[in-house]
Amino acid sequence: xxxxxxxxxxxxxxxxxxxxxxxxxxxxxxxxxxxxxxxxxxxxxxxxxxxxxxxxxxxxxxxxxxxxxxxxxxxxxxxxxxxxxxxxxxxxxxxxxxxxxxxxxxxxxxxxxxxxxxxxxxxxxxxxxxxxxxxxxxxxxxxxxxxxxxxxxxxxxxxxxxxxxxxxxxxxxxxxxxxxxxxxxxxxxxxxxxxxxxxxxxxxxxxxxxxxxxxxxxxxxxxxxxxxxxxxxxxxxxxxxxxxxxxxxxxxxxxxxxxxxxxxxxxxxxxxxxxxxxxxxxxxxxxxxxxxxxxxxxxxxxxxxxxxxxxxxxxxxxxxxxxxxxxxxxxxxxxxxxxxxxxxxxxxxxxxxxxxxxxxxxxxxxxxxxxxxxxxxxxxxxxxxxxxxxxxxxxxxxxxxxxxx
Ligand code: ASP
Ligand code: MG
Numbered sequence: 001x002x003x004x005x006x007x008x009x010x011x012x013x014x015x016x017x018x019x020x021x022x023x024x025x026x027x028x029x030x031x032x033x034x035x036x037x038x039x040x041x042x043x044x045x046x047x048x049x050x051x052x053x054x055x056x057x058x059x060x061x062x063x064x065x066x067x068x069x070x071x072x073x074x075x076x077x078x079x080x081x082x083x084x085x086x087x088x089x090x091x092x093x094x095x096x097x098x099x100x101x102x103x104x105x106x107x108x109x110x111x112x113x114x115x116x117x118x119x120x121x122x123x124x125x126x127x128x129x130x131x132x133x134x135x136x137x138x139x140x141x142x143x144x145x146x147x148x149x150x151x152x153x154x155x156x157x158x159x160x161x162x163x164x165x166x167x168x169x170x171x172x173x174x175x176x177x178x179x180x181x182x183x184x185x186x187x188x189x190x191x192x193x194x195x196x197x198x199x200x201x202x203x204x205x206x207x208x209x210x211x212x213x214x215x216x217x218x219x220x221x222x223x224x225x226x227x228x229x230x231x232x233x234x235x236x237x238x239x240x241x242x243x244x245x246x247x248x249x250x251x252x253x254x255x256x257x258x259x260x261x262x263x264x265x266x267x268x269x270x271x272x273x274x275x276x277x278x279x280x281x282x283x284x285x286x287x288x289x290x291x292x293x294x295x296x297x298x299x300x301x302x303x304x305x306x307x308x309x310x311x312x313x314x315x316x317x318x319x320x321x322x323x324x325x326x327x328x329x330x331x332x333x334x335x336x337x338x339x340x341x342x343x344x345x346x347x348x349x350x351x352x353x354x355x356x357x358x359x360x361x362x363x364x365x366x367x368x369x370x371x372x373x374x375x376x377x378x379x380x381x382x383x384x385x386x387x388x389x390x391x392x393x394x395x396x397x398x399x400x401x402x403x404x405x
Contacts (some may be wrong), residue, residue: 001032001033001034002034002035002166002167002168003034003035003036003037003125003164003165003166003167004029004034004035004036004037004166004167004168004169004170005036005037005038005039005157005160005161005164005166005168005169005170006025006026006029006036006037006038006039006157006170006172007038007039007040007041007135007153007154007156007157007169007170007171007172008022008038008039008040008041008081008172008231009041009153009154009171009172009173009174009231010041010042010043010044010045010046010047011044011173011174012172012173012174012231012232013040013041013043013044013077013080013081014043014044015043015044016080018231019043019077019080019081019084020084020087021231021232022038022040022081022084022172022231023081023084023085023087023088024088025172025231025234026038026081026085026130027085027088027089027090027130030090030130035125036130036131037121037125037130037131037133037160037164037166038081038130038131038132038133039133039134039135039153039156039157039160040074040077040078040081040132040133040134040135040153041073041074041077041135041136041153042070042073042074042076042077042136043073043076043077043080046073046076047070047073047150050069050070050072050073051066051070053069054066054069063108063109064108064144066108066109066147067108067109067111067137067144067145067146067147068144068145070136070137070147071096071097071134071136071137071145071147073136074096074097074134074135074136074137074153075096075134077134078094078095078096078132078133078134079094081094081132082094082132085130085132090130091127091128091129091130092129092130092131092132093124093127093129093130093131093132094132094133094134095120095121095124095131095132095133095134096134096137097133097134097135097136097137097138097139097145097156098137098138098139098145099120100116100118100120100121100131100133100134100160101115101116101117101118101119101120101121101163102116102137102138102139102156102159103115103116103117103138103139103140103141104138104139104140104146104148105140105146106140106141106142106144106146107146108144108146108147109146109147109149110147110148110149111138111140111146111147111148111149112148113138113148113155113156113159113218116159116160116162116163118160118163118164121133121160121164122164133156133160134156135152135153135154135156135157136148136152136153136156137152137156148214149212149214150212151212151215152212152214153212154171154211154212154214154215155212155214155215155218157169157171157215158215158218158219158222158224158226159218161219161222161224161226162218162219162221162222162224166224168225168227169219169224169225169226169227170226170227170229170237171211171215171226171227171228171229172229172230172231173210173228173229173230173231174230174231174232175210175228175230176191176229176230176233176235176237177191177192177210177228177229177230177237177238178191178192178195178200178203178210178211178228178237178238178240178253179191179192179253180192180251180252180253180254180396180400181253181254181255181392181393181396181400182255182256182392185256185389185392185393186254186392186393186396187393188396188397188400188401189396190400191237191238192238192252192253193236193238193239194238194239194240194241194244194245195238195239195240195241195244195252195253196240196241196242196243196244196346197216197219197220197240197241197242198220198346198377199252199253199344199345199346199377200216200240201213201216201217201220202253202342202344202375202377202378203253203255203344204216206255206257206340206342206344210228211226211228211240216240219240220242223242225239225240225241226239226240226241227239227240228240244346249345249347249399249400250345250347250348250351250354250399251343251344251345251347251348251354251395251399251400252344252345252346252347253343253344253345254341254342254343254344254392254395254396254399254400255341255342255344255392256339256340256341256342256388256389256391256392257339257340257341257342258310258339258385258388259309259310259311260290260307260308260309260310260338260339260340260382261307261308261309261310261312261313261316261333261334261335261338262305262306262307262333262334262338262370262371262382263305263306263307263308263313263316263317263320263331263332263333263334264303264304264305264330264331264332264333265278265303265304265305265320265326265329265330265331266303266329266330266331266332267301267302267303267329267330268301268302268303268304268325268326268329269300269301269302269325270297270298270300270301270302274302274304274325275292275294275304277323277325278304278320278323278326279292279306281319281320281322281323282308282316282319285315285319287308287312287315287316287319288308288309288312289306289307289308290306290307290308290309290340290373290380291306291307291340291371291372291373291380291382292304292305292306292373293305293306293371305371307338307340307371307382310335313333313335316333317331317333336385337384337385337386338370338382338383338384338385339382339383339384339385339387339388339391340380340381340382340383341380341381341383341388341391341392341395342378342379342380342381343358343378343379343395343399344377344378345377345399346377348376348377348378348379349376349377354379354399355372355374355379357398357399358379358381358395358398358399359381360398361394361395361397361398362381362383362391362394362395364394365387365390365391365393365394367383367384367387367390367391367394368383368384368387369381369382369383370382370383370384
């Protein structure tokens with residue numbers, strides 16, 4: 001018995017049958033004697049569809065109006081789920097983000113939660129209601145609606161769990177947990193019982209779709225244990241927490257990110273301040289730079305190569321074109337043919353030789369490495385995109401050879 005926060009994503013509430021399925025999960029949890037707060041996303045592709053509708057009318061729509069539009073998706077879900085819960089004979093109360101106390105900053109489209117005032121939620125729980133909260137939304141100081149950015153409902157759920165000190169935060173989705181690699185691409189991929197916040201953050205940032213990375217940051221900050229599990233099968237999922245049993249697992253996940261562009265600037269002056277000026281300008285435009293490689297200077301010039309998300313390549317090139325000292329220099333951009341393959345594991349921090357083993361696996365698969373970057377718990381290599389799936393399999397097999405059984 002305790003307080004449980006359960007979040008259901010868009011696919012879990014996509015149609016009437018799925019909404020009833022969610023109502024059964026929620027009411028079963030309540031019937032076991034728990035207080036339950038449910039957070040839901042918009043049904044199926046609703047958010048994408050609303051974005052399309054806006055584009056038909058004004059592709060450069062004001063962000064405030066976009067948020068006004070997009071919050072409607074979650075409003076539909078909370079009403080329908082509450083109706084479903086009542087049909088099963090339980091009391092439910094739906095709350096929009098502002099009614100549930102979500103105060104955010106004023107950045108429309110990617111607002112940050114400042115505070116969750118849980119007064120109303122607590123009141124409804126005292127009245128023995130199952131509380132159904134609209135994810136992804138809040139209210140700013142102008143009393144205007146805001147949204148938290150795509151996939152933001154995960155963050156809403158973790159924020160409620162943190163503010164209410166819930167006993168558990170369960171994120172239900174259409175996969176049954178976090179895998180060592182994409183199971184559609186890697187035969188031996190297995191579901192993990194546990195993963196650390198840091199590992200999950202790296203994997204979420206590398207494009208593993210299971211959890212939104214802001215939600216993981218928040219869970220880490222407030223030490224909320226998150227369970228990722230399937231809304232369609234009733235079985236335990238993956239726990240995301242501070243520390244996990246290390247076992248012999250040096251690597252806990254292998255991913256391929258194909259949304260990568262490699263940009264090279266040839267022959268920049270070999271003097272102080274060049275990297276600062278280039279990367280400072282990119283940062284000012286909020287362009288995240290990942291792997292950076294600078295050659296040793298020769299004959300007064302040096303080359304700088306770096307990667308950015310494929311979606312940001314165009315903007316990055318525009319920024320470079322505004323820099324006087326790059327005028328006339330050769331700038332190459334490959335947005336088509338590169339991929340980043342990464343191995344993530346908290347265990348590698350204390351074990352030497354992980355990088356060497358990864359490089360050996362790639363060598364044996366005859367895959368050329370273009371760039372390398374490492375952090376305490378991650379090794380990434382940039383390779384030819386056509387080799388990406390082969391590389392993930394090779395690295396996965398090298399570190400997780402027994403995972404298939
Ligand atoms: N409905 C929003 C989206 O699709 C929020 C969410 O699903 O978490 O991004
Ligand atoms: Mg959604």
